[in-house]
Amino acid sequence: MTAPLLRVEALTKRFGGLVAVKDIGFAINGGEILGLIGPNGSGKSTVMKCIMGIERPNEGSVTLDGVEVAGWPTHRIARAGIGIVFQHSRPLHRQTVLEHIKLALLPDSLLKLAADQGVEQRARWVAARVGLEHVMDRLPGTLPFADLRRLELAKAVARNPKVVLVDEPFAGLTAGEVAAFSELIATFRAEGKAVLLVDHNVKGVAALVDRVLAMYLGEKVAEGTADEVMHDETVRAVYLGGKIEPAQRPPRAAGSRDRLLDVRGVSVLYGKAQALDDVSLHVGAGEFVSVVGLNGAGKTTLFNAISGLVPYTGAITWNGTPLQHRSVARIARGGIVQCPESRELFGDMTVRENLDLGGHHLGREARAKQIDWLFGLFPILQERQTQAARTLSGGEQQMLAIARALMMQPKLLVLDEPTLGLAPVILEQLSKALETLRQSTDITVVLGEQNVTFALPHADRVYVVEHGRIAWEGSPARFAEEAGTGYL
């Protein structure tokens, strides 16, 4: 057996106190495709960045064909033979497709003013190979989304690396395009390159990969064939949770009949990628609605549309008044408060200051009362009052983010992936706090989650979002039998 082309050993990456990647190791042989999967925040992208040198690993080794490259600058690693296909491309606006490919073929020289003989020819060959031969002379701004992705692929092909890293190869592509891209990636394998595919779930890459490594919270949880990993207990627990038990709760008063929020036929385009496609949903007053879907399904986009952060087509009405064209600030003042997945805390301010800021519109007394109530909900925040928000653990930060949102006394609280990157024990605390919130107030909540276990127990109703569309709607009790399968 030959030595593996890429070997990663005991890789660890810390961001401040957060361990994003912990003791990850794997090897990829030439002519092999490894799928690196894990939910959002699992550290898979950080692993990829550490290999490419975009992030410096704190510990561990990355060897390319026997040469240690960990800690090298990105451009040296690239020259050594690792290529990366980015998910998001930022092409140059005034350069044609062909010029972009030529760029990838150039040496790192300050003195070569003109391209060598053969660069032009080779660029044309690369363009033809990835299916860009008909648009070679066009500017990127005029290309459809799939062709922009092809262009990213073309740059990797042009550099002819020994190891190819591909970040979410199929994000935003239609079924037909996925087939074409799969073929192109399979060509890498046929040429004897080592390929690492990074994606959210096994299903997306199962047909293409030889092996899969699953990560969760920075650690390896399973490794094997796609089938083995899909049936792995831990993986199933990570994605689906254990048993799904809807919580018992008092039936809602007649008020729940009122539609507080009504979303009708909303579509959002990001440049050329369709992020939301004709989405309709409604939320009654006092209801707890969970929107579940994998990362990239469109949850955050939906919430951003509701908060007025992205332009959309269709109609969103709040208490019967349309929100289209209203400013973000006005929507927030109207009572819709979003708690984004990125938390957006003021890191250098203390916990107390963050909370005071959230309640700046309240009078002194009302603010103190609200803070007291929140400290009851999240006791840990009371202990941490004078600490800078930056120094809190991930779970505490999430609680602070929710508490700050509640300081604004919202009528509708939109929680976007509160579980992102949190350990199970924290999830339990968070879950309890949400349940208390639900039982003790008549607040309306929309919760976006990829963690089904977390999303279901509190929910009155559940929507499943897939590829920017609503794929399923129903009660949590029916979720397990109707929508639970096919979620891996």
Place this chain on the structure above:
Amino acid sequence: MKSRVARLALVALAILAILPFGVSGYVLGLLTLAFYYGVCAMAWDLLFGFAGEVNFGPSFLMGLGAYAAALLNHYAGWPIPACLVAGAVAAVAGGAVLAVPALKLHGPYFGLVTLVAVLLLQNFIVLFAGITGGEIGLDLPDVLSVSDRINYWYALGFMAVSGAILFGLSRSMVGLILQACGQDATEAAALGFNVAKHKLAAFCVSALFSGLAGAMLIFYMGTASVGTTVDIGVGVQIIIAAVLGGRRTILGAAIGSIFLIVAGEILRPLGQLSSFVVSGIALVVILFFQGGFLGAALAAEARK
């Protein structure tokens, strides 16, 4: 399109070259200034438009070149050509000393460092007025020429050659790499390009032409003074000229520089108001037509 730009540039140059036979010495003097500042503006666009770095201190580089040349001419009596070379070298060396640490910074800090550098140089010159002439300026024993026409042609030739080199560089493969580094440093690095190296090289090239322009300028004026080469206001003029003319076009920067000086002159009857009006025009262009003059022209061309 490339040849079209070249042809238009040649026609414009030809017209400018025969201008001395038709206009007064006063107008020639104005244009001479515009050409020198135009070179600085073009050099600045290489950094801003291609390397993606905002240098708030183009007058730092210009001033280094100017004062290095002036001091050597005044005290050591070096001939003009040697002073010009020394000025360019000083600008590149000083620029590199500044850029090596500054380019490591992220976000707006590079720009702030360059801004502080201008203030430092300006204070230094005023502080050591006994040597540098301070705010009054330093008289030079030599001048390029006493003839308006000859001076004009020197400046025009210098601008034409500098413009051709900078434009050619921007359209070369090195320019392409530089643009990629400016747009997305991570991706450029992943394609195997040493981003820091390319940006530093661009800064040095920019410094070379700025320093040379500063040195040429003082030998045209006969004195080196803070107000014409180092002052923050000079830097702002250069930046406005480049942005007005059109980011990422190089040649647009020269057009912007000529526009600024000519417009200021045409509006002179307005008195103090003239610079207000010119600044207003610049503001409108920056707010609503970010492509600038040449950018707008190129876009119109592309639509045809």
